[in-house]
Amino acid sequence: MVERQLTFADLAKAGDMIFGDGYRTKKSEHGMPGLPILRVAEVHDGVIRPDFTDYVSNAYRGAMGVKVSRWGDIVLTTKGTVGRVAIIPVGSPEFVYSPQVCFFRVAEGARLESKYLYYWFKGSEFWSQAGSRKSQTDMADYLNLSDIRSLSITVPDRLQQQAVVEVVGALDDKIAINERIAATYEQLLKLQVDCMGLEADPDPVTAASVTEFVQFNPKVAKPSSEAVYVDMAALSVNRAGISAWTRREPKGGTRFVNGDTLLARITPCLENGKTGYVDFMENGEIGVGSTEFIVMRSVQGVPPEFSYFLARSKRFREHAIRNMVGSSGRQRVAAVDAANFYISRPDEKLLAAFGEVASNFFAHVRSLDRESRTLAALRDSLLPQLMSGKLRVRDAEKIVEGAV
Incomplete structure (x- = not known):
């Protein structure tokens, strides 16, 4: 397995990716129609939960430049609670990043797999460096762009990166399936509630x-x-x-x-x-x-x-x-x-029927949520071992197969 030790500055200079902090908007630039601002509190581990509260007017879109989100961007919180990481999912609306959110956009054909970078941010190589950098201020924890440029990442060959992503991604895929099942149940139950006239x-x-x-x-x-x-x-x-x-x-x-x-x-x-x-x-x-x-x-x-x-x-x-x-x-x-x-x-019979179905659906969702938490814990335990090479991909595959 061929590995290279590269800094983020090296990767950016070679065109493997671009990264940056968000757009420093002024209150006078806020307005509709426009792009919602993605703030640090809206980036959770592995998921974006936007509030859609503040918008930057489309009149300033040119000034925003690359700081407008794209599907597949990796976003990292860099102030306050440093290190929450997520991916802008396919189908997501566009956002303009706030200054406390750093984005990473990996180029097609780069030496670095985008999702490998996402998982790297969850691993010990990132945290051993971020831990010393983020506390170099008397104020809230903060990683600035100079800190990020200096980060050093071990980059295996693409086949190894893809293998790691495939193994760990299988756990995330099962968690995502559980989420979709839960969402479907809620949609079906809402239809039952609507039949009781709650919205009328x-x-x-x-x-x-x-x-x-x-x-x-x-x-x-x-x-x-x-x-x-x-x-x-x-x-x-x-x-x-x-x-x-x-x-x-x-x-x-x-x-x-x-x-x-x-x-x-x-x-x-x-x-x-x-x-x-x-x-x-x-x-x-x-x-x-x-x-x-x-x-x-x-x-x-x-x-x-x-x-x-x-x-x-x-x-x-x-x-x-x-x-x-x-x-x-x-x-x-x-x-x-x-x-x-x-x-x-509500009609008593409709309410009782809703209760029976809802009880069964929610019981299944509880089971799915427990399973998802177990899978997430397994993912988080396997990831550092895979990234460091202490655990071989083929051995991790067997563990994951038994879990999913």
């Missing part, structure tokens, strides 16, 4: 208060010891599953249990659809979340998943957004105002 304006005479079906911020005892903690970044804009959580001492915040729905109540998270369904904790366990959540819980006799699909419904979200108050940029909706909402009373 109710008849004022027969309308039902939503509080007949859902509690808002129900009382939950304070956990007595370290508890699950969910922050805003863990909520998806289009999926029920909560992507990540930590544990910490319960010092405040919203409290929830399995079967609860977490609704973001602050701008721009509410407008962007940040919502999650809690089903990953142990039975009886109490979790703690951001103070910017509203907890929604189906009342006894109503399927627990109903509260999630209510929170996702267009009518309810429009109602919640209309009732936001506060200064520009920090508006919130109060739980009592969100709860002042009326729906067409």
Whole structure:
């Protein structure tokens, strides 16, 4: 296996790739129609979760130049939480990168495989260098362009790179399949909810208060010891599953249990659809979340998943957004105002049928999510061994075959 040790400056000079930081926009350049700004908080490990809050007017597109995203670009967060990496997926809308996001665009026929570079950013060779560079400031951790130019990468021959990508990529592909299955289930359940008339304006005479079906911020005892903690970044804009959580001492915040729905109540998270369904904790366990959540819980006799699909419904979200108050940029909706909402009373048989299907679908998704977390852990353990050559590709292939 032929290997070369090259710096990023070497690769850029030879035309193997271009890289740079984002566009330093001025407030006066913001406007519509335009390109959404991709900010550092919207880049998560392996995925882009855009908020679509700020746009740079198309009048400045020429000035943006190469800082406009392309499919296949690798993006790396370089300030604050340094090192989150993702790929701009095929079909993604265009973005203009913010200054705290660095992009890497590998040329066709380059000595470096684009996806190999993506996985390299997750490995020890990158982190051993980034760790010493990102802390050379008294302020937040930061990697500047000079730091990135000086990064040194071991570049095996393309066949070896492709083999590593194929092995590790098989795990990511299975995780992506699980995501698509979960998304399909949600789409099918939404159709059932629509059949109950949730999106239709109710008849004022027969309308039902939503509080007949859902509690808002129900009382939950304070956990007595370290508890699950969910922050805003863990909520998806289009999926029920909560992507990540930590544990910490319960010092405040919203409290929830399995079967609860977490609704973001602050701008721009509410407008962007940040919502999650809690089903990953142990039975009886109490979790703690951001103070910017509203907890929604189906009342006894109503399927627990109903509260999630209510929170996702267009009518309810429009109602919640209309009732936001506060200064520009920090508006919130109060739980009592969100709860002042009326729906067409669901047919009992349709509601029961929805509950049966939803219970089965969500149980399967829980299983898929557990599998995805296991696959991600396996990927993260194999990757450094493959990159360093400690593990042969053929041995890794056998391990992956057993997992997928």
